[in-house]
Amino acid sequence: MQPTDSSRSSDRKRLDLLVKGRTRSRPIFVEVIDVSEGGCKVKGGHGFARVGENILLRIDGVHTPVGKFVWVDGRYAGIAFEGKMHPGVVEHLYKQRLSQKQALNKGEAAA
Numbered sequence: 001m002q003p004t005d006s007s008r009s010s011d012r013k014r015l016d017l018l019v020k021g022r023t024r025s026r027p028i029f030v031e032v033i034d035v036s037e038g039g040c041k042v043k044g045g046h047g048f049a050r051v052g053e054n055i056l057l058r059i060d061g062v063h064t065p066v067g068k069f070v071w072v073d074g075r076y077a078g079i080a081f082e083g084k085m086h087p088g089v090v091e092h093l094y095k096q097r098l099s100q101k102q103a104l105n106k107g108e109a110a111a
Helices: 087-110
Strands: 013-023 027-035 039-043 054-059 067-073 076-081
Touching (some): 013 087, 039 067
Antiparallel strands (some): 013 027, 013 054, 027 039, 039 076, 054 067, 067 076
């Protein structure tokens, strides 16, 4: 079951970014839908995650705290970090991704 918005302790920033993660048993690729200081929402292949399984993520060169899958719903899952990401790091990841999207859109418009 997914947590409600009122249970979140910090705002989520939309990323839509494919990243490599690592569980205890294997590397996996997931799309980070959004991220906050305390966790993130990801999308992966069917059966990619199990509730209670630990995961390490590296988002645009930034290692997140160790996370744990707290809910799984089909191809989507919620990860709660054991520690907190600094709000400045979350904001940096968001702005960096926004810049990447804008550059991509400008490149497509010029083509």
